[in-house]
Amino acid sequence: MGTVFIGLGSNISPDVNLPLAVKALAELRPVTRVSPVYRSTPVGGVNGGDFLNAAAALTYTARxxxxxxxxxxxxxxxxxxxxxxxxxxxxxxxxDLDILHTDGLTGPYGEHWEVPHPDVSRFAHVAVPLADIAPDALIGGRRVRDIAAELRAAGPQLHPCDSLRLGEVA
Structure with missing residues (x-):
């Protein structure tokens, strides 16, 4: 058995949609870990409020x-x-559900996605939750914890969202 890491994000009723997404993931595969939830400002000029972001680890064998x-x-x-x-x-x-990383397959898999997900190396709101559940995973020869620390120090601040605990949902 392997693990696949999924990034989760929402800025429309995130207190409802993130727990529903974790439950839906658990219907697909066993959810073994869920990161804390972080609040971040939107990137790319998105209006509509802050995003809540997290990551989940699922048991998965991708042959x-x-x-x-x-x-x-x-x-x-x-x-x-x-x-x-x-x-x-x-x-x-x-x-928003994205495959961030696997402990197996890597590469481009279509016109709009690849594994590991390029946003892990670009945005703290993706890297930090992943680092919480897979700190020693390697992306481009670097540990996720190191990528997350650099992005967190350089970019917009993430704020823990202690009122929402997705690990209790899984």
Whole structure:
């Protein structure tokens, strides 16, 4: 068995949608860990309020690219079920679910996604929650904890959202 790490984000009713997303993930695969929740300001000029972000670890065995693509398709169905409007632009979201990293397969898997997810190395709101549950995972030869520390120090501040604990949902 391996692990796949999923990033979660929401700025439309996140106190409702993040727990629903964790429950939906648990219906797909066993959820073994969930990070604390962080509040961050939107990037890309998104209006609509702060985002709440987290990461979850799922037990998963991806034997080949087809398995990973199937998981990505399942995540898209969960997003749609929770009311996400498909878009390739930055906009408010009920839920955003991204495969951030696996302890197996890596590479580009389509026109708009790859593993590890490039945002892990670009944004603290992605790297910090991942570092909470997979600090020693390697991305580009660097530990996620080191990437998260650099991004956290350099970018907009993340604020723990202690009122929402997703680990209790899983």
């Amino acid at each position: 080949d690219v087809a398995d990973l693509v199937a998981l990505k398709e399942s995540l898209t169905l969960v997003e749609e079920r929770l009311g996400r409007v498909p878009s390739t632009s930055w906009r408010p979201r009920t839920i």
